Amino acid sequence: MDASRFRSRAGSRVLLPLTGAVCAAALVSGCAGSGSSGASDTTTQAAAPAAANSLQEDYQxxxxxxxxxxxQIQASSDLGSGVVYDDHGHIVTNAHVVGDEKTFKVTAANSTDELTAKLVYTYPEQDLAVIKLEKVPDGLKAATFGDSSKVEVGQITLAMGSPLGLSSSVTQGIVSATGRTVSEGRAGGGTGATIANMVQTSAAINPGNSGGALVNLNGEVIGIPxxxxxxxxxGDSAAPGIGFAIPASMVTTVADQVIKDGKVTDSGRAxxxxxxxxVVDDGYRASGVGVVSVTDGGGADEAGIEAGDVITRFGxxxxxxMQGLSEALAAEKPGDKVRVTYTRDGDEKSAEVTLGEM
Known part of the structure; x- marks a missing residue:
C-alpha cells in the first residue's frame, strides 16, 4: 500500500437504498393485502424495538x-490517546503519539485532574510505546485485551479515544477486514513502520484517536487505532470508514516485554x-531495492548478498x-528461508536467505 495514503484521520458514513427498505417493510407488515393477522403484526413490530434496545444496552x-x-495523552505539541494496561499505571499507546518526548500529561476519562507520566520505552518499528504514571489514582481500571485470533469480519467495534481533543469520545463500526499489512508514512509525525496483521475497521478514526482502544461487544480491546x-x-482528505488498528496480540507481546525488561527483547519480526x-531505471520508474550496506553475520551476508546489489524479488x-520489501518481510518470521533475486553488475542472481530478527 502507498504510505502516503495512510494518516490518522477518517470518517464513517453508511447510506442504504430506500426502495429495498420500503418493500421489505411492506412485506413484513402485511399492508399489501397479505391477510396477515393483527396479532402477528403486533409481535413483529414489538420484536424490532426490543432487539434495538438490547443492542443499545450492549453498547452502553x-x-x-x-x-x-x-x-488522553498530551505531549508538548501533540495529543493522542492511551489504554491503561495494568494496575501499576502502565499505559500503552502509539509511538507516534509520544514522539521524542519523555514526560506527558495524562487525563483519565473519569477525572479532570492532570496526571504525570514518564516514557518507559518506545518501539517505532511497530508504532507502539509504553508510558507509566508517576502516581496511580484510586479507581484507575486496567482494560481487558482480547484474543486477536478470534477477531472476525463483521464483528461490531467501538473506537474510544480523544479525536480532535474531544476526550472520552466513542464511534461505532464493524471489523471490515483482518490481516492487513499497512505502511505508515512519516508525514505528520508517523514512524514509517510497516505493520502486519492489522485490523481494518469502519469505526471513525480521527487525529487524537491514535493510541486509544478498538473494542468488541465483549468489552475486550481487540486493537489500538x-x-x-x-x-x-x-486532495488527501479522509477516505470514509477505512481505519486500521494494531492487533491486541502484538500490543500485549510488546507491552509485556517492555514492562518486564524495559525494552523489546523478541520482536517476532523478520x-x-x-x-x-x-532505485529507479532509465525511465525514472522504481525498479528495485539497492543494497546500501549488509549487516555482518545477518541473513543477507550469509547468503552472499553484497552492497551495490539490487534486490528485485523476495520469495x-x-x-x-523499499516499502514493498518491508511489506513482504512483514509476512515472514525469523528463521524462515526465502529465495531472494537480485542483480549484480547487470547479471541476475538468486540466493536462499535465512531471515534474522529485527
Missing part, C-alpha cells in the same frame, strides 16, 4: 466498562539484514521499492 454496558480505561486512509483523488533504498513477490 461496553462503554461504561471500558471507557474508564482509555486516557493507529492509521486511517486518505484519498489522494480528493529481518533481511540490510539497509537499502529504492514470490516482485520488489520495486
Amino acid at each position: 454496558k461496553v462503554i461504561k466498562d471500558v471507557l474508564p480505561s482509555v486516557v 493507529t492509521l486511517a486512509a486518505t484519498d489522494p483523488d480528493l 529481518a533481511l539484514g540490510i539497509t537499502g533504498r529504492t 514470490g513477490t516482485d520488489v520495486t521499492t
Whole structure:
C-alpha cells in the first residue's frame, strides 16, 4: 500500500437504498393485502424495538466498562490517546503519539485532574510505546485485551479515544477486514513502520484517536487505532470508514516485554539484514531495492548478498521499492528461508536467505 495514503484521520458514513427498505417493510407488515393477522403484526413490530434496545444496552454496558480505561495523552505539541494496561499505571499507546518526548500529561476519562507520566520505552518499528504514571489514582481500571485470533469480519467495534481533543469520545463500526499489512508514512509525525496483521475497521478514526482502544461487544480491546486512509483523488482528505488498528496480540507481546525488561527483547519480526533504498531505471520508474550496506553475520551476508546489489524479488513477490520489501518481510518470521533475486553488475542472481530478527 502507498504510505502516503495512510494518516490518522477518517470518517464513517453508511447510506442504504430506500426502495429495498420500503418493500421489505411492506412485506413484513402485511399492508399489501397479505391477510396477515393483527396479532402477528403486533409481535413483529414489538420484536424490532426490543432487539434495538438490547443492542443499545450492549453498547452502553461496553462503554461504561471500558471507557474508564482509555486516557488522553498530551505531549508538548501533540495529543493522542492511551489504554491503561495494568494496575501499576502502565499505559500503552502509539509511538507516534509520544514522539521524542519523555514526560506527558495524562487525563483519565473519569477525572479532570492532570496526571504525570514518564516514557518507559518506545518501539517505532511497530508504532507502539509504553508510558507509566508517576502516581496511580484510586479507581484507575486496567482494560481487558482480547484474543486477536478470534477477531472476525463483521464483528461490531467501538473506537474510544480523544479525536480532535474531544476526550472520552466513542464511534461505532464493524471489523471490515483482518490481516492487513499497512505502511505508515512519516508525514505528520508517523514512524514509517510497516505493520502486519492489522485490523481494518469502519469505526471513525480521527487525529487524537491514535493510541486509544478498538473494542468488541465483549468489552475486550481487540486493537489500538493507529492509521486511517486518505484519498489522494480528493486532495488527501479522509477516505470514509477505512481505519486500521494494531492487533491486541502484538500490543500485549510488546507491552509485556517492555514492562518486564524495559525494552523489546523478541520482536517476532523478520529481518533481511540490510539497509537499502529504492532505485529507479532509465525511465525514472522504481525498479528495485539497492543494497546500501549488509549487516555482518545477518541473513543477507550469509547468503552472499553484497552492497551495490539490487534486490528485485523476495520469495514470490516482485520488489520495486523499499516499502514493498518491508511489506513482504512483514509476512515472514525469523528463521524462515526465502529465495531472494537480485542483480549484480547487470547479471541476475538468486540466493536462499535465512531471515534474522529485527
